[in-house]
Amino acid sequence: MNIDQYRAAFRACTLNISRHKPESIKTTLQRLADATSDDEQIDNYGSGELIEAFEREVAALLGKEAAVFMPSGTMAQPMALRIWADLARSDYVALHATSHLAMHEHNSYQVLWQLKGCELGEPHRVPLLADLQSAARNPLAAILLELPMREIGGQLPEWEELVKQSQWAREQGIKLHMDGARLWQCPAAYDKSLAEIAALFDSVYVSFYKDLGGIAGAMLLGSSDFIERTKVWKRRVGGNLYALFPYIIAAREGLAQHLDTLPQRRLQARWLAEQLNRLPGFNTWPAVPQTNMFRLRIRCQPEAFLTEGEQWMQQHKVALIPPPYRSDEDAIHCEINIGDAFDALSEDEWADWIKKFGQEMAGVLKA
């Protein structure tokens, strides 16, 4: 499989319909230097106005009492669950099969954080109240819900369903934790504020380098008591770095630059999905995106698609189809996430490229 060459050709394109515009290290560092005022003081082991002001800013945005910035979500989320487990004196937590904790962290929540995972619903759909109730046959300390659910194409539960789940969990004394890595996409989908959505959860994790274009970094939010309890764990896990300022400044700038554009990105994602679904063998998941991301299944002979696709990108320097995250016998699967790279062309111009792609790649697509 010539996936590496495909990836190289994808990266070398000057136009990309998905993701954020790439930026060199030098440009990023220069931009962050320019965005920093002369009197801003370095943060130190989680203290200082730079980090504390940003934590207050995001806490206010999400309507939570307090927040704590840390290097990664992989440390933030099991930490939140560990805190709820200690308070509940139960190590049981419920999470969906496609949760980041279950798929991408080498079972850290079990191996390192000593938690016990309980299944929540079915892999290909959002969890329903009945799924939460079924998981609660175990003495659950907490339930983790991801909004939107990345691995199933950015799907979201219905708002009323989510409200019911939150009410039920509260009645049961089970804490609700949000994996909000891409929470920023939700207000437009629900027509609710970030604070209205976050209010349904006891603890929230958000990320700054995905939709917001930061360098890395995450935040946990919740009550003052909850955030106070994160401090000892942040030190234990090695997340209380001597200084975090490059990540904080990049996150702050990313929030200011990108948050307000996300409703528009969602409309662009829906427009793009409609265009792509017209091509032979193309199916988006979901058929109509709920947020600014979706997954894409292309029926094809994968080897031939990658070879032809690489050549097409080399010729035109236009990237439409990201490197697949999975290949089957007769299809490839990709993830599309609309960012500011979309703005380089108008929808009409993108439509022309999509049409051209469909025509010139027709030989390798299966109708």
Place this chain on the structure above:
Amino acid sequence: MNIDQYRAAFRACTLNISRHKPESIKTTLQRLADATSDDEQIDNYGSGELIEAFEREVAALLGKEAAVFMPSGTMAQPMALRIWADLARSDYVALHATSHLAMHEHNSYQVLWQLKGCELGEPHRVPLLADLQSAARNPLAAILLELPMREIGGQLPEWEELVKQSQWAREQGIKLHMDGARLWQCPAAYDKSLAEIAALFDSVYVSFYKDLGGIAGAMLLGSSDFIERTKVWKRRVGGNLYALFPYIIAAREGLAQHLDTLPQRRLQARWLAEQLNRLPGFNTWPAVPQTNMFRLRIRCQPEAFLTEGEQWMQQHKVALIPPPYRSDEDAIHCEINIGDAFDALSEDEWADWIKKFGQEMAGVLKA
């Protein structure tokens, strides 16, 4: 205790005999942008030439097969011990009472990493071979030795003693791990290369933001097999960040800028200790520094010292005595670490300031 005002006055000084020259965030980011070439590509989840080349550079410097960069030592060191524990099928590790793991990590090595600590030697001196042998009554997987030992004034074991300990541990099949947060200070003290020192250990942790003036960040070094085993743990602990480039570039620049100056800093530390020991009530620990750091005990009435010392710094804008890390009834304790701030004046000029300080502060010092 007016320690906060003392600290503020200390920070506001334009000259400081210890530490590195402070740098604003804006200047740091600008300097790193300037130090980055246009074609350097962003690292991605631990991959890419930027991070891999720097890992190879430091591995070569320490004569180890491989290295892995990660955000903090607090995640790196228990990770190394966990790997040795898994291989030995024993959770017992020996560490000194003043080890960072025992003093500053809220017992993460026990609570999170599920290791069992065994005492090693006595708190106020370096461990001897007999101490290692005594700890080995437990089925030790690994022994952690810190070089130099920060909490006891940067002391080091004798070279021949260290060689004996390493040979003995190897004979016993017990892995030797180095806390080399300040390893950079050791070559001048031992008249040995970094590689000769590291060769005595199975795994080594180094830090980039202390002597080397980076932003944050650490590295683990060892055999290729050992480093391969860190990868799953680096992900589990949340240290495999989306991008680490600000830390990597700052570490790379810090290594290039500071490493060669450390032998000179050691001589400056010895000179300074000699000067300070002449002042009434001043005692350095050790009496003659072995590296470029030492601790300082000043017999005084602490409250009066802080008040007068604050005023003295406000008047002269010269900082000689850092904020104490501990105060007793009749003494304060400070840590001195010589960095590039020392270069602002000649030794003769510093000597004048020290003399002046001794004279003007005589009223609060106890002979």
